[in-house]
Amino acid sequence: MNEKRTAVDLIWWIVLVLWSLAILFPLGWIFYESLKTNREFFMDVWALPQALEWANYKTAWVKYGIGNSMINTLYYVGISLVIGTFLTTLNAYALTRMEFKGRKLIWALIMLSLFLPGINALIPQYVLMRDLHLTNSLTGLIILDCLGENVFFLMLLGGFMRSLPKELEESAFIDGASIFQVFARIMLPLSVPGIVTVAIFKFLGLYNNFLGPFIYLSDQTKYTIGVSMYAANQMMQYTSDWVTMFAGVMIAMVPSVIMFVFFQRWIMEGATLGAVKG
Template identity: 75%
Template sequence: MENNKRTWVDLVWRILLFIWALSILVPLLWIILESLKTNKEFFANVWALPKKLMWVNYKTAWKSYNLGPTALNTLYFVGVSLLLGTFLTTLNAYALTRLQWRGRTLIWSTIMISLFLPGINALVPQYVLMRDLHLTNSLTGLIILDSLGESVFFLMLLGGFMQSLPKELEESAYMDGASLMQVFLRIIVPLSTPGIVTVAIFKFLGLYNAFLGPFIYLGDQAKYTIGVAMYNANQLMQYKADWVTLFAGVTIAMLPTIVLYIIFQRQISEGATLGGVKG
């Protein structure tokens, strides 16, 4: 009786997950389909298949929306922020979970309190600080802001993973004469690679899809990231109806995240429970 109940519940969950998957896949496939049409075909019937695949729409989108320089801006912003931010998160997680020092509990508790504070509350003081430091309208300034603005979620994720590592490894290294930094770089970092990779993946997705920060701090169109560039392209549809080119641009913009998910889907799926088990 119990097994039948479990099977029935499992079937219901599978159906719900299948419907959820369709709700995500269908819009993506629809956008790709529309990007291969002409505008005439799009306005005639949005659900009809294109008579001829208009790959030229992607070339038009690349040139019209200036996606080449925008992609370079995004690569610089995401790449540097990812490397610097992931290193600082790893260092902070190690200091807060593996080391014993006065005030650690107070600082960790203060960081936890920030979970209850909406991030939008820091928007105005952050902007005033960035303006006074002359870091607005600068990709480098945006990198500094995103790298130093630590995420509690990433700290908890990586910190929970580091806490599962045996303490004896560090004690043995100290007995052999290793310094604190040597223990961190040669023992903790290699053993924490699965957690670091998971954090890096989530950071990449967050940075690549970032919109509010670049939109607020970047005033020069030549410095736009791809999220802001596609927002401006969408705004242009108020004055012209070249929707198929817009869909082609959206497809180009979402391609890196889709490829990343296909490659690292296992790590992304496991990331939610990464720090849930302690040794």
């Protein structure tokens, strides 16, 4: 049965289309300019290029160290994602499915941390990392991100696990299963949508993380993609090689775009399944 479209629906459709264009137009313009020469760019930003300069992408990959930064980012994001997601899953299971003394107090402290700006921990974290000789190290960044639990991810996955039937665990315990077996064979498979959602959000956060790598990394060969693009932007005041800079921006966007295109269904399902209990 077809629903009648009202004037309000039409207005919202127009607003959403304009909003989409406002997001897509700058991205399209950057891609368009990345295929020009610098001379064409400075002469007329709207004129068509005489030839498509795909070599700008090779220059960005080599000259601005995008290739090396991608490898560093893959190492940093990949290991942090696997270990961090596993620890978040363990924490969410312990705080939502297990009964022990002090559980409510721990949750209260976790909720209290939401009111504390994260920037307040920046100096103590840096002092601790410096004393442990973990500065200027991608491994140090991995340790920092893995052990620093994100309250939003914990609440998201915890809400999802809380919606699962308690009878599944009780039946497994009656059959003699241990806590670890219940977690690995029952809770983990059933929580895959929520875990994937958290993993996607973690990936986007880690990939776009700038402040941490910028503060802790001083060696240019260890830069992640965010810091590398910042360094390339700083070079523009001396080189004005904007078309190569635009090519680097497009390369840096590729992993995030791929992640969104292929996993957007998981994001929507995982974010809503835990919202309704039953």
